[in-house]
Amino acid sequence: MPYDQNVAALNLDDYKYGFKDPDKYVFRSEKGLSKRVVEQISAMKEEPEWMLKFRLQALKVYESKPVPKWGADLSALDMDQIYFYVKPSEKEGRSWDEVPEDIKRTFDRLGIPEAERKSLAGVGAQYESEMVYHKIKEELSAQGVIFDSIEDGLRNHPDLFRQYFATVIPMNDNKYAALNSAVWSGGSFIYVPPGVEVDVPLQAYFRINSENLGQFERTLIIADEGAKLHYIEGCTAPSYSTDSFHSGVIEIIVNRGANVRYTTIQNWSHNMYNLVTQRARVEEGARMAWLDGNLGSKVTMKYPSCYLMGRGASGEILSIAYAGPGQHQDAGGKMIHVAPHTSSEIVSKSISKGGGRSSYRGLVQVQKGAHNASSNVECDALLLDEDARTDTYPYIEIDENDASIGHEATVSKIGDEQLFYLMQRGLAKEEARTMVVRGFIEPIAKHLPLEYAVELNRLVELEMEGSVG
Amino acid sequence: MGSSRVAQAQAESRERLLTADIETAPSVRGEIGPETVEAIVRERSEPEWMAARRRHAWQVYRETPMPTTKDEAWRYTDLAKIAWQDLRMRDPSPPERVAARGELPVEIREELARRGKSAAFAVQHNGVQLYSEFSDELAREGVLFLDFDSAVSDYAELMQKYFMTDAVTPEFGKLAALHGAFVSGGTVLYVPAGVEIELPLTTFRWLDLEGVAVFPHTLVIAGPESQVTYIEECASPARAQKGLAMNCGVTEIVAEEGARVRYAIVQQWGRHVFHYQAARVFAHKDAQIQSLLVTLGASVARSDVETDLQAEGANSEMLGIYLGDSDQHFDHYTYQLHQAPHAGSDLLYKGALKDRARSVFRGMIRVMPGAQGTDAYQTNRNLILSEDAHADSLPNLEIEADDVRCSHGATIGQQDEQQIFYLMSRGLSREQAEKLIVSGFFEEVLARVPVDWLHRRLSDEIERKLG
Numbered sequence: 062m063p064y065d066q067n068v069a070a071l072n073l074d075d076y077k078y079g080f081k082d083p084d085k086y087v088f089r090s091e092k093g094l095s096k097r098v099v100e101q102i103s104a105m106k107e108e109p110e111w112m113l114k115f116r117l118q119a120l121k122v123y124e125s126k127p128v129p130k131w132g133a134d135l136s137a138l139d140m141d142q143i144y145f146y147v148k149p150s151e152k153e154g155r156s157w158d159e160v161p162e163d164i165k166r167t168f169d170r171l172g173i174p175e176a177e178r179k180s181l182a183g184v185g186a187q188y189e190s191e192m193v194y195h196k197i198k199e200e201l202s203a204q205g206v207i208f209d210s211i212e213d214g215l216r217n218h219p220d221l222f223r224q225y226f227a228t229v230i231p232m233n234d235n236k237y238a239a240l241n242s243a244v245w246s247g248g249s250f251i252y253v254p255p256g257v258e259v260d261v262p263l264q265a266y267f268r269i270n271s272e273n274l275g276q277f278e279r280t281l282i283i284a285d286e287g288a289k290l291h292y293i294e295g296c297t298a299p300s301y302s303t304d305s306f307h308s309g310v311i312e313i314i315v316n317r318g319a320n321v322r323y324t325t326i327q328n329w330s331h332n333m334y335n336l337v338t339q340r341a342r343v344e345e346g347a348r349m350a351w352l353d354g355n356l357g358s359k360v361t362m363k364y365p366s367c368y369l370m371g372r373g374a375s376g377e378i379l380s381i382a383y384a385g386p387g388q389h390q391d392a393g394g395k396m397i398h399v400a401p402h403t404s405s406e407i408v409s410k411s412i413s414k415g416g417g418r419s420s421y422r423g424l425v426q427v428q429k430g431a432h433n434a435s436s437n438v439e440c441d442a443l444l445l446d447e448d449a450r451t452d453t454y455p456y457i458e459i460d461e462n463d464a465s466i467g468h469e470a471t472v473s474k475i476g477d478e479q480l481f482y483l484m485q486r487g488l489a490k491e492e493a494r495t496m497v498v499r500g501f502i503e504p505i506a507k508h509l510p511l512e513y514a515v516e517l518n519r520l521v522e523l524e525m526e527g528s529v530g
Numbered sequence: 531m532g533s534s535r536v537a538q539a540q541a542e543s544r545e546r547l548l549t550a551d552i553e554t555a556p557s558v559r560g561e562i563g564p565e566t567v568e569a570i571v572r573e574r575s576e577p578e579w580m581a582a583r584r585r586h587a588w589q590v591y592r593e594t595p596m597p598t599t600k601d602e603a604w605r606y607t608d609l610a611k612i613a614w615q616d617l618r619m620r621d622p623s624p625p626e627r628v629a630a631r632g633e634l635p636v637e638i639r640e641e642l643a644r645r646g647k648s649a650a651f652a653v654q655h656n657g658v659q660l661y662s663e664f665s666d667e668l669a670r671e672g673v674l675f676l677d678f679d680s681a682v683s684d685y686a687e688l689m690q691k692y693f694m695t696d697a698v699t700p701e702f703g704k705l706a707a708l709h710g711a712f713v714s715g716g717t718v719l720y721v722p723a724g725v726e727i728e729l730p731l732t733t734f735r736w737l738d739l740e741g742v743a744v745f746p747h748t749l750v751i752a753g754p755e756s757q758v759t760y761i762e763e764c765a766s767p768a769r770a771q772k773g774l775a776m777n778c779g780v781t782e783i784v785a786e787e788g789a790r791v792r793y794a795i796v797q798q799w800g801r802h803v804f805h806y807q808a809a810r811v812f813a814h815k816d817a818q819i820q821s822l823l824v825t826l827g828a829s830v831a832r833s834d835v836e837t838d839l840q841a842e843g844a845n846s847e848m849l850g851i852y853l854g855d856s857d858q859h860f861d862h863y864t865y866q867l868h869q870a871p872h873a874g875s876d877l878l879y880k881g882a883l884k885d886r887a888r889s890v891f892r893g894m895i896r897v898m899p900g901a902q903g904t905d906a907y908q909t910n911r912n913l914i915l916s917e918d919a920h921a922d923s924l925p926n927l928e929i930e931a932d933d934v935r936c937s938h939g940a941t942i943g944q945q946d947e948q949q950i951f952y953l954m955s956r957g958l959s960r961e962q963a964e965k966l967i968v969s970g971f972f973e974e975v976l977a978r979v980p981v982d983w984l985h986r987r988l989s990d991e992i993e994r995k996l997g
């Protein structure tokens with residue numbers, strides 16, 4: 062199998078978002094990570110003293126933690142080659158007219174302004190290290206909904222910000238959460254007041270344009286009692302021959318009776334290391350749902366989690382991964398049952414092809430006192446050829462005797478009977494294969510907003526082209 | 531804060547590990563060293579090749595880092611909390627062999643009386659073979675059923691070929707290397723090509739030492755198209771023993787082409803024992819293997835059970851039963867390695883936990899590139915019978931071939947209240963109903979045990995332990 066050619070073909074020809082713009086920025090830190098870089102970021106953002114201290118402490122934590130030995134291979138990730146902060150423009154726009162012309166053109170090509178006009182409650186767009194655009198529908202802001210860049214959240218709502226920031230994911234949680242805590246820049250700050258239901262999604266779009274850039278968005282979402290929210294993030298970048306790095310931290314507080322859905326479709330270019338920590342704290346009777354789509358990137362390590370802290374809290378993780386040549390998707394999720402009568406469900410579907418590797422890694426933990434917890438995990442892996450690889454690493458740790466916990470996983474390839482049947486019905490072999498794959502991901506794809514479902518289907522078709530061998 | 535509560539809970543449950551009521555033996559730290567290896571070679575007058583094996587294993591032991599809870603494989607069992615390094619690495623006063631069955635210690639005779647018919651059997655006391663019975667018929671067919679020391683002195687060629695060369699090498703891990711350096715007896719079973727033995731062969735191991743580690747080795751070589759069933763039972767006196775003892779055993783099974791091997795290890799050591807067992811099957815073409823691991827005794831028991839399916843058509847059935855009470859800590863690691871196409875493996879491990887007992891099941895199905903047509907299954911089911919019991923289950927898959935049928939499943943739960951209710955409505959007390967349900971839970975595994983007397987005995991032991 063001409064492996065390198067495959068990688069090249071996929072990167073340069075097929076990846077629709079691989080275009081790049083000339084590098085333009087108003088400030089760029091020196092390459093590599095240092096105390097000086099952290100101080101510069103904080104100074105550029107005119108932050109309060111406590112935040113600078115927090116960043117510097119996090120830098121120490123980051124330096125003290127070893128690179129994880131489990132999961133994906135991170136040995137080729139060279140931090141000295143990364144720009145940790147690039148500021149693309151002077152200010153954040155409140156209308157697309159205020160966004161610099163070339164950046165706006167990029168987002169035009171990605172279809173973002175159009176998507177906003179059509180069906181979104183609000184849109185945020187991040188380019189390199191900063192949010193360049195944030196806007197929310199007026200009727201929502203009239204109800205007290207806040208949708209700001211994370212920097213504006215800190216500036217304009219300092220008390221609310223400080224009450225919740227880094228409470229769900231402390232800086233010492235893991236090496237890359239510590240790194241993000243030191244150099245975070247961009248991301249969203251969202252507050253939905255008690256009882257307010259945001260029925261259409263808020264969306265944030267993340268774009269990395271420069272080569273060797275590290276993007277460290279930090280998002281903090283607070284859904285107050287009985288509130289409802291759906292937040293979507295999408296990610297793309299140009300294809301370069303050297304590696305880029307994305308390491309976000311997303312903290313979500315789902316207060317009593319609230320309901321939050323967080324959807325990620327990451328379609329990073331195939332030179333991206335994507336190491337993200339996402340976690341929700343779910344209170345009494347509240348519900349958190351993660352939909353995590355990992356289609357792009359070179360290496361992804363990402364395990365959205367729910368800490369079910371209040372009685373009757375529930376969590377759901379739907380995870381879908383596609384690993385083509387040169388890709389390793391190490392994804393999954395964690396459900397931590399702390400309170401009684403909590404329930405959780407994880408459904409993971411992965412497709413691997415041409416030397417790609419997808420791994421499910423998950424934890425279900427029922428702590429002492431979490432009576433009558435129930436959890437169900439289902440992992441299905443589809444292998445499209447003999448060079449593909451799939452792994453399943455579930456951890457189940459149960460400290461209560463009245464828990465009901467199940468885990469099932471299956472690995473399969475496309476069955477000859479399935480193909481035969483579909484071809485009997487007049488489909489060509491390639492169409493038949495595509496249809497089987499579509500059917501495989503359907504249980505998750507149906508939860509996606511339309512434009513993402515279309516995108517996922519397009520990607521599947523693209524990847525299945527020429528796959529009949 | 532959520533994560534700190536998690537960390538705290540984890541720390542507490544680790545703290546809870548290995549705090550069973552074992553007293554530290556008087557420290558003889560320093561026994562684990564090359565001088566002891568040389569002393570053993572001298573005392574046993576071992577040939578040079580065997581001395582070289584021990585020295586090599588010692589070298590590997592020295593170079594292998596001590597596993598800690600930071601190592602994924604030892605995440606749930608902290609070796610540092612067990613004072614095994616303070617133990618003597620050999621028995622200073624080994625028991626004497628006996629000439630007739632009637633001369634065996636009375637408590638061993640009582641144990642043996644509870645067992646059914648065997649084609650051959652051996653009794654080993656603290657690692658020393660006291661006595662064995664072996665029929666002339668088996669001898670005529672060329673079957674060897676030897677204690678380890680005789681095998682080393684009389685069958686050097688066989689031992690040099692198989693002893694810790696293929697199935698389990700010292701590089702397997704720190705404790706396997708320790709075993710290789712200090713191996714102190716055991717059983718060697720050789721079945722020539724085409725020989726089929728209907729009745730099981732059994733070794734009964736008796737451990738009543740304190741402050742000492744024993745290193746029994748089991749080597750089973752089943753020739754092409756042969757058939758054999760081998761049962762190993764481990765027990766200690768009923769009286770409570772306080773001083774720590776360690777059993778660090780290695781089992782190697784080589785199943786040649788078309789061989790059918792059934793192997794059971796029933797571990798019922800006293801609570802003063804820290805038990806480590808590595809058992810690995812090396813399966814050639816069309817070999818059929820069944821292994822059964824029963825874990826009832828010891829305070830801390832760690833078993834690594836592996837099947838290496840080397841060639842097409844090999845098939846491995848891996849069964850496990852564990853029932854823990856008080857502060858028992860059981861850690862099972864299993865590995866189904868598919869290196870060749872069209873091989874099968876099917877694992878079923880079931881466990882129940884009472885009181886403050888804790889169990890870990892970590893299983894791995896590994897399908898190597900090119901192992902097309904693999905059928906591999908893995909199931910782990912746990913019943914938690916008390917509020918303070920704890921079970922972890924980690925059923926893993928690593929699949930690098932696409933034409934495979936692989937699945938795994940794990941459940942952790944409690945007894946079904948409806949079943950209890952039903953049985954109580956039929957006149958059983960709650961206690962009786964619960965016992966019956968747990969027995970039924972294990973029956974799924976026991977029904978697959980081919981030796982009737984072993985099946986019955988295990989049912990009895992489970993019932994007895996359920997109280």
